[in-house]
Amino acid sequence: MSSTNQNNSYRWVLLSHIGAPDDLKGIHFDLLLEGTEFCQAWRLSEIPLIDGPYVEAVHIAPHKLDWLDIKEKVVSGNRGVAKRIKKGFFVQELPKIKYQLINLSLKWENIEVDLVIDQKGCRLLSTKN
Numbered sequence: 001m002s003s004t005n006q007n008n009s010y011r012w013v014l015l016s017h018i019g020a021p022d023d024l025k026g027i028h029f030d031l032l033l034e035g036t037e038f039c040q041a042w043r044l045s046e047i048p049l050i051d052g053p054y055v056e057a058v059h060i061a062p063h064k065l066d067w068l069d070i071k072e073k074v075v076s077g078n079r080g081v082a083k084r085i086k087k088g089f090f091v092q093e094l095p096k097i098k099y100q101l102i103n104l105s106l107k108w109e110n111i112e113v114d115l116v117i118d119q120k121g122c123r124l125l126s127t128k129n
Helices: none
Strands: 010-018 027-034 039-044 057-063 072-074 081-090 102-108 111-118 121-126
Touching (some): 027 057, 027 081, 081 102
Antiparallel strands (some): 027 039, 039 057, 072 081, 102 111
C-alpha cells in the first residue's frame, strides 16, 4: 500500500456513540470514511487494536460529511451523544459499492496501518516497511 499523506487525501474519524437506544452495551463506535458526497459508515462493537482480532463491524447508513469536523454532538432523534476520539487521512478512493471489501492504508495513532473491513468485521494490520 502507498504511504499516506495529506495531499489529495480523504479524511476518516472514529466516534464513540453513547446512549443509542438500540445499543445494549450503552456504547459503540462509528467509523466514518470520507467519500465524495457523504461518509461511508460502520458501527463497530469495539475499538480495533493494531494486529488484534477482528471486531464486529456493521455497515450503516451514510453520514453527512459534516461529521468529519464535529468534535462532539447530540445525535438527532434522542439517539445519544457522539464524540470524536480519533481522526486521520487516507489516500485511496473508496469503492463505489458499499459492501465491497475495504482495504486501505491510513494513519492510526501516528502509525501507518492497513484497515480491512470484510465479512469477518474490521481489523487493523501493521504495515511492513
